[in-house]
Amino acid sequence: MIIKTPSRLHLTLIDLNGSLGRIDGGVGLTLEKPRLVLEMNQKGSEIAVEFKNRQNIPVNVINDYEDKIRNSAHRMIEYLHLEGGYSFTIHETYPSHSGLGSGTQLSLAVGKLLSDLDNREISVPQIANIVGRGGTSGIGVASFDEGGFIIDGGHHHGEKPDFLPSSASEASPPPIIARYDFPKDWKVVLVIPHVEKNVSGEKEVNIFQKYCPIPLEEVQRLSHLLLMKMMPAVLEKDLEGFGEAVNSIQNIGFKKIENRLQKPVIGEIMQFLRDAGAPGVGMSSFGPTIYAVTDSPQSIVSAANDALADVGGNIIETRAQNNGAVR
Secondary structure (H helix, E strand, C coil): CEEEEEEEEEEEEEECCCCCCEEEEEEEEEEEEEEEEEEEEECCCCEEEEECCHHHCCHHHHHHHHHHHHHHHHHHHHHHCCCCCEEEEEEECCCCCCCCCHHHHHHHHHHHHHHHHCCCCCCHHHHHHHHCCCCCCCHHHHHHHCCCEEEECCEECCCCCCCCCHHHCCCCCCCEEEEECCCCCCEEEEEEECCCCCCCHHHHHHHHHHHCCCCHHHHHHHHHHHHHHHHHHHHCCCHHHHHHHHHHHCCCHHHHHHHHCCCHHHHHHHHHHHHCCCCEEEECCCCCCEEEEECCHHHHHHHHHHHCCCCCEEEEEEEECCCCCEC
16 A cells, blocks of 8 residues: 655744634645655564665654654554554655654554555544644645645634644644645745754744744734735735735744744745745745745746755755645
8 A cells, every 4th residue: 555645835824822712723735746655564563664765865854754653553553453563665755844744744644544454434634633743733634635725723722722833732633714726837946955953842842932922913914914815816826916925924923933033044045036036935834945936947946056055955846736645
């Protein structure tokens, strides 16, 4: 059994003020590349993890993938009351903790393979709850499930009373309140500079605690921008309007905090891509992945190569995926 998952961009969290009784909310986009390809076979009595081209994969990625596969497999095996062992082979990977959502895709892929093998019809949000994903943002779960451009409605205070990142939250995946096909002729250029990630683990938890609640007027401004500019721009295929919205949200609410905490080179690269003509440039989640939405990818890729001259990094030309994971 083989499953192929997309990756995702997390454009912004919406409401980290909470005055209306809900927190979080997210906006995201599903991507064709990079992708995860995972194979599972029933074999032996333990959980085994193998990598194709292991020699080309960083040790930290190998360790992270192994931990997530084993954790998710054990949770699903316990939930489904399965016996025996399983072998997982990763044919394609993409970087962990880069802002592209590899952890959620990997965990859900394991859960989906095991539930399908057992002929159990378990929804993707339920699998996410079992394997412990989607506690802050529902974008990764919805990307795996349906793909496209996604907005989730956050969590009720009764389920999640505190401001926490997904890594520290046990809340269920939030409801999806909007999902649209994204224009396929719009390209997305990903720029992943070789810089040490500034924020993860306990430090990420501390940031949520320090900077939240976000001022209400910023949440209101962001909500207005999403409802009356970004969402209509997707439906009307208005690239300039969508790009303006992407650029604007970099300086509003929690996304402003996420950007402020990056190394200066992140902001410099983003501005470099805008100056090269990209209609919209942003940072996914806590980075370091930068994305540029454009209908002229060649010039943006060329500019990205120049921007990475000093720090190095990877450039991926991709586009939206309007469907979820496939088996």
